[in-house]
Amino acid sequence: MARAEPQFGVEDLLREEAPQVLGALVRRYGDFSAAEDAVQEALLAASINWPDEGVPDNPRAWLVQAASRRLIDQWRSERSRRDRESLAADETPVEASDQDDSLLVLFMCCHPALTPASAIALTLRAVGGLTTAEIASAFLVSEATMGQRIARAKQSIQASGVPFRMPTPEEQPARVRSVLRVLYLIFNEGYARSTGPELQGAELSREAIRLARMLHRLLPDDGEAAGLLALMLLVDARSPARTDRDGELIPLADQDRTLWDEKLIAEGIAVLDASIGKGKPGEYQLQAAIAAVHDRARQADETDWSQILALYGLLEQLTGNPVVRLNRAVAAAMAESPSAGLELLQGVDEQLNGHYRLDAVRAHLLEMDGDLAAAREHYRTAAERATNLVERRYLTTRAALLGRSAR
DSSP states (O other): OOBOOOOTTHHHHHHHHHHHHHHHHHHHHOOHHHHHHHHHHHHHHHHHHHHHHOOBSSHHHHHHHHHHHHHHHHHHTOGGGHHHHHHHHHSOOOOOOSOOOHHHHHHHHTOTTSOHHHHHHHHHHHTTOOOHHHHHHHTTSOHHHHHHHHHHHHHHHHHHTOOSSOOOTTTHHHHHHHHHHHHHHHHHHHHSOSSBSOSOOHHHHHHHHHHHHHHHHHSTTOHHHHHHHHHHHHHHTTGGGSBOTTOOBOOGGGSOGGGSOHHHHHHHHHHHHHHTTSSSOOHHHHHHHHHHHHHHOSSGGGOOHHHHHHHHHHHHHHHOOHHHHHHHHHHHHHHTOHHHHHHHTTTOHHHHTTOHHHHHHHHHHHHHTTOHHHHHHHHHHHHHHOOBHHHHHHHHHHHHHHHHHHO
């Protein structure tokens, strides 16, 4: 086989090809779990060999052949599968196809029967091409724990008997919603880590954006797929300004907006504008619209808080999400008065079940309203409940500063 010169971007190429190769194997052999393991081995072999030997002229064919070989070898090593071995040995080799299986594999990995944690892990491995070790590192858990999570996800898919086919027109809306939710959760974990010593996990954010781009390409007329991509781009554009050189958190109002990525902002706004009219606006389009209002303001005091408040009102009506109520309360405080924001926080305590963000928002609004003693106590409570160390330090610092102000 002829070889191209070694080149940068091998990792990106492998991630693009991963779902295509998996789709080819599952379509031929029908075993999602075994095929996924074989694809991972083929991707590992390619990542080792291609940088030195050069990328094959037909990378997908190389990967399909390598994965098929590993799958058949695995079956041959299992005595209880001798009948399957004969069948596999008699079949002609799997051929690479021009068919794009990315969406189909995404639907399988984000099946509603899976828990969000399992769907996220399986999506990053099967569609993203990440190894179990890479995913475990990104989520700050052991490789063994992540391996068990992925194994359970594949077992659930195998046991469900879900056929490897596109959903019917009746099934597709729910399946698309599941995919959007999983990608949204991946991005959120990258943009604001739930635990650990760092505020952001750029590798997860980048992978979520890559997968969202792919989804938007595959579903160009889906307004919510466009909205999700726009949201990710507009929010991720602020990443360079979210922490100082020591990695400490800088709140939105205090960020140096000249550090925001103008290219991502322009792309996000263009994607959002193009999505208008593609069905009734959904939660991701509304969130993207809010992000766009923030990103268009060149200074914090130029932010159109009245528009943001109205958009959060629509979003809360659509979702009923108590976290949206927190954001709406902040917008009300900025657009109207701190007391208006505090009033909106009434009745959400039970829904959020002691989540640190409720105390953090209440502290911020109390500080705006001049009740520094109460604000300090809520900052302390929020700091105790926060699981990300950067956020905890920020909240602790706010409480300490208010203590000094009171003295």
